[in-house]
Amino acid sequence: SYVLTQPPSVSVAPGQTARITCGENNIGSKSVHWYQQKPGQAPVLVIYYDSARPSGIPERFSGSNSGNTATLTISRVEAGDEADYYCQVWDGSLGIFGGGTKLTVL
Amino acid sequence: QVTLRESGPALVKPTQTLTLTCTFSGFSLSTSGMCVSWIRQPPGKALEWLARIDWGDDKYYSTSLKTRLTISKDTSKNQVVLTMTNMDPVDTATYYCARNGRGNSYAFDIWGQGTIVTVSS
Numbered sequence: 001s002y003v004l005t006q007p008p009s010v011s012v013a014p015g016q017t018a019r020i021t022c023g024e025n026n027i028g029s030k031s032v033h034w035y036q037q038k039p040g041q042a043p044v045l046v047i048y049y050d051s052a053r054p055s056g057i058p059e060r061f062s063g064s065n066s067g068n069t070a071t072l073t074i075s076r077v078e079a080g081d082e083a084d085y086y087c088q089v090w091d092g093s094l095g096i097f098g099g100g101t102k103l104t105v106l
Numbered sequence: 107q108v109t110l111r112e113s114g115p116a117l118v119k120p121t122q123t124l125t126l127t128c129t130f131s132g133f134s135l136s137t138s139g140m141c142v143s144w145i146r147q148p149p150g151k152a153l154e155w156l157a158r159i160d161w162g163d164d165k166y167y168s169t170s171l172k173t174r175l176t177i178s179k180d181t182s183k184n185q186v187v188l189t190m191t192n193m194d195p196v197d198t199a200t201y202y203c204a205r206n207g208r209g210n211s212y213a214f215d216i217w218g219q220g221t222i223v224t225v226s227s
Contacts, residue, residue, distance in 0.1 A: 001169070033213035035153075042202060042220050043153065048213035086153055090212055093166040095143060095155030 002091040004098035011104040012077050020101045022070040022087030030089045032070040034063060037100075038083045046085075047072060079105050108132035110142075110203050110218035117224050118193050124223060128186040128203030135161055135181050139208030142186045144177065146199040147220075154199075158206070159186055195225045 005023040012018040022032060032050050035043035045054050047063035050070065060075045074081055082105045087098040114126035126144070133140060143158040157177040158166045167175050176189045186203060200222050204214035 031211040031213075033211070035214070037153075042217040043214070044217070045213055045215050048215070049211040052210070054210075054215060088153075088155075088214070093158070094169060095145075095158065097145075097153040097155060100152045 002089070002094070002096050004087050004089065004096055006085075006087060006098040006101045008099070009102045009104065011106055012074075013106045014077055014079060016077055018074040018077050018081070018103055020072045020074075020085050020087075020103065022072070022098050023068055024089075025068055027068055027070050027089065028066045030065075030091075032063065032065045033088045034061075034072045035086045035088065036081075036083045037086065043086065074103070077103075077105055081105060108205060108216045110205060110216060112201060112203050112218045112221040114201070114221055114223065116222060117226065119227050120194055120225060122193050124188075124190045124193050124197070126188045126190075126201055126203075126221065126223075128188070128218060130184050130186070130203075130205065133205060135159075135179055135184070135186070137161055141206045141208075141212065142179070143204050143206055143214060144186075144188045145202045145204060145214070145217075146197075147202070148196070148199040151199075156190075156201075157188060193225045197223070198225045199223060 034047040037043040050065040051063040110130040140161045144156040159177045174191045200220040202220045204217040206212045
């Protein structure tokens with residue numbers, strides 16, 4: 001079965017760049033979506049189709065996907081970016097989420 | 107403006123059947139390419155996709171839960187209903203419905219606020 005592997009946590013200082021990875025064999029052949037979830041809130045789509053940004057999402061959020069790893073990059077990190085981040089793909093008709101990464105802004 | 111709202115019981119007993127309703131506005135599930143999914147999140151844990159129903163009434167289920175799940179839609183009421191049988195305490199979670207569609211590679215672009223379901227006797 002398809003399993004998406006994310007690091008449990010990533011820490012970064014304000015103003016620096018955060019990179020959150022999502023790994024699985026040949027994930028580059030799939031469309032990867034990324035969601036941000038703050039405590040007590042529903043998830044919000046921040047990147048879809050590997051690197052597309054929904055309306056209203058800052059340009060600081062970007063995505064890439066190649067080979068066995070997809071990456072969400074957050075540039076010039078702000079305190080408000082502190083949240084859990086989840087990657088997601090469709091394996092055929094099955095929805096698959098990664099285990100989530102807690103981004104801590106130091 | 108697209109919105110989704112989940113409704114259902116906050117508390118169910120073990121072995122009971124859970125019925126959740128997702129009422130949406132701002133789009134039509136009869137539009138080609140449109141879908142609605144259910145996703146849940148146990149306290150402190152990751153998101154888990156449960157089921158999806160498409161504009162053409164195609165239905166897809168989580169492999170591990172498919173024997174317990176049924177998803178259906180009422181296009182005239184703009185509602186999607188999920189039933190889960192034989193509830194267990196491990197099914198305690200926040201249950202979300204979300205829109206997804208072919209236009210954005212089936213990403214979940216709009217989510218409901220979620221409804222908390224506790225399974226306890």
